[in-house]
Amino acid sequence: MKLLSPAQTRALDQATSKAQGITSLELMERAATTLLDWLLTTLQPTYTTPIHLFCGPGNNGGDGLALARLLHEAGYVAHVWLLPAERYSADFTANRHQLPDGISCQELDTARLPDLPAGAVVVDALFGAGLNRPLTGLAAAVVAYLNAAAAFTVAVDIPSGLFADAAQEPDSAVVQAQYTVSFELPKLAFLLPQNAGFVGEWHILPIGLEPVVIHKTAVDNYYVDAAFLQGRLPARPKFSHKGTFGHALLLAGSRGKVGAAVLAASACLRGGVGLLTVRVPEVGYFILQTTVPEAMCLTDPAPDFLTELPDLQPYAAVGMGPGLGQAEASREVLRQLLHKAKVPLVLDADALNLLGANRDLLDLLPPDTLLTPHPKEFERLTGEPARDDYHRLEQLRAFTRQRRCYCVLKGAYTVLATPDGIIYFNSTGNPGMATGGSGDVLTGLLLALRADKRLSPLNAALLGLYAHGRAGDLAARETGEAGLVAGDLVRFIGPALQELMASPHRL
Numbered sequence: 163m164k165l166l167s168p169a170q171t172r173a174l175d176q177a178t179s180k181a182q183g184i185t186s187l188e189l190m191e192r193a194a195t196t197l198l199d200w201l202l203t204t205l206q207p208t209y210t211t212p213i214h215l216f217c218g219p220g221n222n223g224g225d226g227l228a229l230a231r232l233l234h235e236a237g238y239v240a241h242v243w244l245l246p247a248e249r250y251s252a253d254f255t256a257n258r259h260q261l262p263d264g265i266s267c268q269e270l271d272t273a274r275l276p277d278l279p280a281g282a283v284v285v286d287a288l289f290g291a292g293l294n295r296p297l298t299g300l301a302a303a304v305v306a307y308l309n310a311a312a313a314f315t316v317a318v319d320i321p322s323g324l325f326a327d328a329a330q331e332p333d334s335a336v337v338q339a340q341y342t343v344s345f346e347l348p349k350l351a352f353l354l355p356q357n358a359g360f361v362g363e364w365h366i367l368p369i370g371l372e373p374v375v376i377h378k379t380a381v382d383n384y385y386v387d388a389a390f391l392q393g394r395l396p397a398r399p400k401f402s403h404k405g406t407f408g409h410a411l412l413l414a415g416s417r418g419k420v421g422a423a424v425l426a427a428s429a430c431l432r433g434g435v436g437l438l439t440v441r442v443p444e445v446g447y448f449i450l451q452t453t454v455p456e457a458m459c460l461t462d463p464a465p466d467f468l469t470e471l472p473d474l475q476p477y478a479a480v481g482m483g484p485g486l487g488q489a490e491a492s493r494e495v496l497r498q499l500l501h502k503a504k505v506p507l508v509l510d511a512d513a514l515n516l517l518g519a520n521r522d523l524l525d526l527l528p529p530d531t532l533l534t535p536h537p538k539e540f541e542r543l544t545g546e547p548a549r550d551d552y553h554r555l556e557q558l559r560a561f562t563r564q565r566r567c568y569c570v571l572k573g574a575y576t577v578l579a580t581p582d583g584i585i586y587f588n589s590t591g592n593p594g595m596a597t598g599g600s601g602d603v604l605t606g607l608l609l610a611l612r613a614d615k616r617l618s619p620l621n622a623a624l625l626g627l628y629a630h631g632r633a634g635d636l637a638a639r640e641t642g643e644a645g646l647v648a649g650d651l652v653r654f655i656g657p658a659l660q661e662l663m664a665s666p667h668r669l
C-alpha cells in the first residue's frame with residue numbers, strides 16, 4: 163500500500179469524485195457509513211452507551227457529524243460537541259444542517275464539557291488531514307480534557323493535533339486515542355514509534371477511492387502487506403536441484419556467541435538456500451556440526467574469533483556478523499570481504515558495529531549490500547543521533563542513497579530503505595520478537611533469499627522481512643508473545659514462505 167501525503171490524499175478524493183460522478187458530500191457519507199459499521203462491529207456499544215462526537219470545523223468534523231446522524235438514526239445515543247471557528251467547510255455545513263432535531267448538539271466552551279466516564283465512547287473528529295499548525299486555545303484545552311477522561315477514544319482519520327507525515331513540537335496537544343480509524347490507506351504517522359501513544363490500534367476502512375489514481379501517484383513510502391508481495395516469490399521449479407538456489411557463506415560466531423551462528427545458519431537453511439557453508443572459529447566446530455548438520459562447517463584456524471577470509475569463489479552470497487565479536491582480526495576479515503566480494507552481501511550485528519567504529523570501511527561497501535541495523539547500530543553507522551523518528555527516516559534515505567545500499571532498520575514496523583531512497587514499512591511481527599537472536603534469524607533468512615538469483619535485491623529484502631515477522635506471528639500463536647524465543651522463529655520460516663509462494667498456475 164502506498165502512504166500518501168495529505169495533499170495527495172486531497173487530490174485522490176477529488177479525482178475519485180470526478181471519476182465516479184459523486185460529490186465530496188457523497189464521499190463523506192460513504193466514509194461515515196463505513197465508520198458506523200466499524201464502530202458497531204468493533205466496539206459493540208449498547209443502545210444506552212453515551213457516544214460523544216467532538217467535531218471540528220472542516221471535513222473531519224463533517225465526518226463526525228455524518229456519523230452522529232447515522233448513529234442517531236440507528237437508535238444509539240449520540241451527543242455532538244462543536245468546536246466554534248471562523249470558517250466551516252461546505253460539507254461540514256451541509257452535515258450540520260442534516261442533523262436531526264432530536265440529537266443533542268452543543269458548542270464547546272471550557273465551562274461546558276461533558277462528563278466522560280469509563281463506559282462512554284468519544285469520537286475525535288476535531289481535526290484530520292487538514293491540520294496545518296499546532297492546536298492552541300480552546301482546541302488544545304478540549305484535547306487535554308479528552309486525554310484526562312476515562313472514556314474510550316476513537317480518532318477519525320488521525321488523532322487531532324497529529325500531523326499525518328511530519329513531526330510536531332514536543333508537548334503539542336494531540337489526542338491519545340485507543341483506536342484510529344482511517345480511510346483507504348494508512349498514514350506515515352501511524353508507523354512511527356513516537357506516535358504510538360496517540361494512534362493506538364489503527365484500522366483502515368476501504369471507501370472505494372480510485373485504484374488507478376492511487377497506482378499513478380508517486381510516493382516515497384510504502385506499507386508492505388501480503389497483497390503487496392503477491393507474485394514476488396516464485397514457486398520452486400519442479401526440476402530444481404540444490405544448485406538452483408545458491409550456495410551461501412555465513413561468517414559468524416565467536417567464543418560465547420556461537421549460538422548466533424547456529425540461529426542464522428538454521429534460518430538460512432529454512433529460508434530455502436541450496437547449500438550453506440558456515441565459517442566459525444574452532445570453538446564453534448562441534449556445536450555447529452551437531453546442531454545444524456545440514457550446513458558445512460569451515461573452521462577458521464583461530465580458536466575464538468574469525469581471523470581469515472576463506473576463498474569466496476564458490477559462493478552466491480555472503481553474510482557476516484551474527485555473534486562475530488569485534489576483534490581487530492575480524493575487522494580485517496570484514497575489510498577483505500568488502501574489497502573482494504563480487505556477490506551480494508548481508509551485514510549485521512558486529513559487522514555493523516565494526517563498520518560504525520571504522521567508518522572508512524563504509525566507502526568500500528559494494529553496491530546493493532544489505533545492512534540490517536537496529537536504531538543504535540544505525541546511529542553508530544551515521545555517527546549522528548536522530549532528533550526524532552522522522553529525522554531517522556531521512557537519515558536512512560540519505561544513507562542508502564549515498565552508499566547505494568539497502569538498509570533495514572529494525573523496530574516495531576521494521577523498514578527497508580533502497581538505494582533510490584524509497585522506504586518500505588513491514589507489516590508483520592509482534593513484540594514477542596524483541597528477544598535475543600531474533601536479528602540473527604533475520605540475517606540468515608535474508609542471506610538465503612539474496613543467494614537465490616531469481617530474486618531482485620528489493621524482493622529478497624521485502625520477502626525476508628515479511629516472512630520473518632510472519633514466522634513470529636505464527637510462532638506466537640503456539641508459544642505466546644512472552645514465551646517466544648528466536649529458535650521458534652526458525653521453525654515457522656518455512657510455513658511463512660509457503661504462504662507467500664506464487665502458484666505456478668496463476669498469472
Ligand SMILES: NC(=O)C1=CN([C@@H]2O[C@H](COP(=O)(O)OP(=O)(O)OC[C@H]3O[C@@H](n4cnc5c(N)ncnc54)[C@H](OP(=O)(O)O)[C@@H]3O)[C@@H](O)[C@H]2O)[C@H](O)CC1
Nearest residue numbers: 190193220221222289290291292293294295296297319345
Ligand atoms: N479520502 C479521505 O481520506 C477522506 C477524508 N475525509 C475527511 O476529510 C478530512 C480532511 O478535511 P479538511 O477539511 O481538509 O481538514 P480538517 O478537517 O482536518 O481541518 C479543517 C480546517 O481546520 C483548520 N486548521 C488546521 N489546523 C488548525 C489548527 N491547529 N487550529 C485551528 N484550525 C486549524 C484549517 O483551516 P484554516 O483556514 O484555519 O487554515 C483546515 O482547513 C480527513 O481527515 C477526513 O476525516 C472525507 O470526509 C472523506 C474522504
Ligand SMILES: [K+]
Nearest residue numbers: 286289320322
Ligand atoms: K481526528
